[in-house]
Amino acid sequence: MENNNDTKARSHRKGRLTAPPLMRPTMSMSELAQLGGGKIAYIKVMTADEAKQMFPAVEGIPPGIDLFALHAADGTPLALTDSRQAALGHAMGDELEIASLH
Numbered sequence: 001m002e003n004n005n006d007t008k009a010r011s012h013r014k015g016r017l018t019a020p021p022l023m024r025p026t027m028s029m030s031e032l033a034q035l036g037g038g039k040i041a042y043i044k045v046m047t048a049d050e051a052k053q054m055f056p057a058v059e060g061i062p063p064g065i066d067l068f069a070l071h072a073a074d075g076t077p078l079a080l081t082d083s084r085q086a087a088l089g090h091a092m093g094d095e096l097e098i099a100s101l102h
Contacts, residue, residue: 040073041096043087055080073099 051058051067054077061067068087070079079090091098 038072039095039097040099041078041091041094042071042073042099043084043091044069044071045084051080070096 045066046054046069048061048063048065048067051061051069054069058080065082068081068084069077070081070087070090071077078094079087081087081090088098
């Protein structure tokens, strides 16, 4: 049995690079909503324009600034703040675990 490095090297010698097919498990919206038992969240940096679209009820957002949105694991927006620290504080107050996005 050859290892993955041998396969890559052989493919490179043939003048082409190949990658193994990506396997992406499919997760339904209800499965995603239940991820972490409602205790997982993430923070997303967004522009003022993005924030206005996601949080239409919030008025008076000045243009040209970055904001920080706290989202549940399923993407549901929970809070909008002007600092990462405030978003973290909101998550801690709700006993949410912050997941790192890459």
